[in-house]
Amino acid sequence: MGTVDQWVSAPARIADPDEGISVDELRLAARNHGMPLEALRYDVTPPGLHYLLTHYDIPALDPADWRLTVSGAVTRPLSLSLADLRIRPRVTRRVTLECAGNGRARLLPRPVSQPWLDEAVGTAEWTGTPLAAVLAEAGVAATAVDVAFTGADHGIERGVEQDYRRGLTLAEAMRDDVLLVDEMNGAPLLPQHGAPVRLIVPGWYGMAQVKWLVGIEVLETEFDGYQNVTSYRVKQEPDEPGEPVTRIMPKALIQPPGVPDFQSRVRVVDHGPVVLTGRAWSGWAPVDAVEISIDDGAGWRPAELGPQPAPYAWRSWRCRWDAVPGRYELRARARDAAGNEQPVGPAWNRQGMANNHAQRVTVVVR
Amino acid sequence: MGTVDQWVSAPARIADPDEGISVDELRLAARNHGMPLEALRYDVTPPGLHYLLTHYDIPALDPADWRLTVSGAVTRPLSLSLADLRIRPRVTRRVTLECAGNGRARLLPRPVSQPWLDEAVGTAEWTGTPLAAVLAEAGVAATAVDVAFTGADHGIERGVEQDYRRGLTLAEAMRDDVLLVDEMNGAPLLPQHGAPVRLIVPGWYGMAQVKWLVGIEVLETEFDGYQNVTSYRVKQEPDEPGEPVTRIMPKALIQPPGVPDFQSRVRVVDHGPVVLTGRAWSGWAPVDAVEISIDDGAGWRPAELGPQPAPYAWRSWRCRWDAVPGRYELRARARDAAGNEQPVGPAWNRQGMANNHAQRVTVVVR
Numbered sequence: 001m002g003t004v005d006q007w008v009s010a011p012a013r014i015a016d017p018d019e020g021i022s023v024d025e026l027r028l029a030a031r032n033h034g035m036p037l038e039a040l041r042y043d044v045t046p047p048g049l050h051y052l053l054t055h056y057d058i059p060a061l062d063p064a065d066w067r068l069t070v071s072g073a074v075t076r077p078l079s080l081s082l083a084d085l086r087i088r089p090r091v092t093r094r095v096t097l098e099c100a101g102n103g104r105a106r107l108l109p110r111p112v113s114q115p116w117l118d119e120a121v122g123t124a125e126w127t128g129t130p131l132a133a134v135l136a137e138a139g140v141a142a143t144a145v146d147v148a149f150t151g152a153d154h155g156i157e158r159g160v161e162q163d164y165r166r167g168l169t170l171a172e173a174m175r176d177d178v179l180l181v182d183e184m185n186g187a188p189l190l191p192q193h194g195a196p197v198r199l200i201v202p203g204w205y206g207m208a209q210v211k212w213l214v215g216i217e218v219l220e221t222e223f224d225g226y227q228n229v230t231s232y233r234v235k236q237e238p239d240e241p242g243e244p245v246t247r248i249m250p251k252a253l254i255q256p257p258g259v260p261d262f263q264s265r266v267r268v269v270d271h272g273p274v275v276l277t278g279r280a281w282s283g284w285a286p287v288d289a290v291e292i293s294i295d296d297g298a299g300w301r302p303a304e305l306g307p308q309p310a311p312y313a314w315r316s317w318r319c320r321w322d323a324v325p326g327r328y329e330l331r332a333r334a335r336d337a338a339g340n341e342q343p344v345g346p347a348w349n350r351q352g353m354a355n356n357h358a359q360r361v362t363v364v365v366r
Numbered sequence: 367m368g369t370v371d372q373w374v375s376a377p378a379r380i381a382d383p384d385e386g387i388s389v390d391e392l393r394l395a396a397r398n399h400g401m402p403l404e405a406l407r408y409d410v411t412p413p414g415l416h417y418l419l420t421h422y423d424i425p426a427l428d429p430a431d432w433r434l435t436v437s438g439a440v441t442r443p444l445s446l447s448l449a450d451l452r453i454r455p456r457v458t459r460r461v462t463l464e465c466a467g468n469g470r471a472r473l474l475p476r477p478v479s480q481p482w483l484d485e486a487v488g489t490a491e492w493t494g495t496p497l498a499a500v501l502a503e504a505g506v507a508a509t510a511v512d513v514a515f516t517g518a519d520h521g522i523e524r525g526v527e528q529d530y531r532r533g534l535t536l537a538e539a540m541r542d543d544v545l546l547v548d549e550m551n552g553a554p555l556l557p558q559h560g561a562p563v564r565l566i567v568p569g570w571y572g573m574a575q576v577k578w579l580v581g582i583e584v585l586e587t588e589f590d591g592y593q594n595v596t597s598y599r600v601k602q603e604p605d606e607p608g609e610p611v612t613r614i615m616p617k618a619l620i621q622p623p624g625v626p627d628f629q630s631r632v633r634v635v636d637h638g639p640v641v642l643t644g645r646a647w648s649g650w651a652p653v654d655a656v657e658i659s660i661d662d663g664a665g666w667r668p669a670e671l672g673p674q675p676a677p678y679a680w681r682s683w684r685c686r687w688d689a690v691p692g693r694y695e696l697r698a699r700a701r702d703a704a705g706n707e708q709p710v711g712p713a714w715n716r717q718g719m720a721n722n723h724a725q726r727v728t729v730v731v732r
Contacts, residue, residue, distance in 0.1 A: 021391070021392050026387050026471060027631050030399060031485070032399075036423070036558070038426075039424065048415075050414075105392060112629070155627065192415060259520050261522045262375075262523040262524070263376065263524075268522060
């Protein structure tokens, strides 16, 4: 990149404590939209309302020309067309996806990147074919360690030019619920969701769900690409290696009750009985408890849980509230069956990753 | 609203000159997304990539229960079901829509509202039935002046609680290309685009394209509702009435060439011949010229125009550029057949409306 660097790609940084959102961050927010929170009403998120994070540009891939190569430490390298994939056994799984950076713009000080508030989430019915059988057909070497997945999206990030590429351990890649997906909610994948084919790794944050998939490489050493080793790490200092971001931490979201103000999005609710509703999910285990606070976390009451529709899909909850006039800060928190509890306040890390502090919904009861 | 006001809904304001984007503005940007600019490659914008602006919440309407009432100064008030509308003559029109607030966040000082940069645009194939025939069936009174359109979305804006409601003059409402639409790109309207039925007024900014339409009222006096009289006005001072926002001013956008940096979205282009491409549109008349600058507006070269696919749909353009290493600020400007010319710099107004200053795309050629 040479001297091009300084004009193009700045190092990661933390905003000053009183620094507003920059135009660079806003430009990302205008492209990479969240799910409007009233869409928590849908069991399955309609097209266009699911959150979206594209690292570079949405590529223009022609499904007729598209090929998926399976290479590296395999006995029989493969090159598959879309038709080759579609004649394989097909499975549909309902899976909730969340961006690992969700909640980042709530942190103080704020890591400068895609500035998510609470809404980088969505649930879809994903249809495709199990990855494990494709890897088995290629014949994975006994010495294999990791599998690297390459997308067709290409760009520069913190000075490093790259195709978007992520690695998984072989054990994770061989899970029977990991899919090569070409349909979302019963229709061919939309361009922005990875058409023609993407990876779905249920339970993991969005960075593992590689879109516009064109290459699968079986590796005999640990994958050391940018998106695993530099990005998507939980760390406090710029030079420490940090911990990798993996599965989705438990979270509950409240569907904002009543009606909104246009600018502040504060909610106005008529006094009387209100049924608060929302969704909760975790990538570690099913959610087994949701609690609601109407006083910004001072007191908590249990919510009633709806059925768990699939192992890694969000679960509905509801909670009655006898609303009395005044101003309230509603919070929700989830706990999963693996014992992970959602914290009320944020745990800061310098990339703003895997943050599951409790959403706050301001409500005025009249 | 009484004392609830102060907690909910603040008056419109202008940001301080050095004030970053606020969390309130970011929250709107996370809901109301733009069209990622690489989607300028598509003649018709795929679902989920079209821009979206929702004043309040996306309502949950059941198409089976939905009714559209036609009332006011008519001989035969109507109450139409979706089936009633769908058996009427059907027309498909390709129309480009743009938010009247597009470009607002580029203004200095910045009006505080939905903070659009350049991307609040999209083009779709809209299918429905002509409004004029429905009005004719209802029997519009000879004394009629305006027609008011009510959406099912409800909220509070600058202290005024309201259903979203917009008026059109009777003459505009009776244009033969104004449609009651229930399909977008050949599929039923998505919830966020106004399901089950919305209004499409080709050539006008988005505020006229009332979504979640439930009421049409023929008026014998000029419509004086909030969205016509208070919002969507071009004005310099808070207390002046200002001029109404109506049709879309001419604009050209450049599909950003090369590959992006993740954070800055600066483009990196390899030196040599480059074909710049993009789209241009106007709500006043077809675009008849697009010019491109590679030096931030100092010099201009003509672009070659593609065909005009429909009267109010964007038109493609292309322009060859022999790219030599260096840093460039690309600009594009359009002129329409009615003689409207796109300005390079912004014309400030206090609501940031109808601003069509020229987009700037920063490119580094290597």
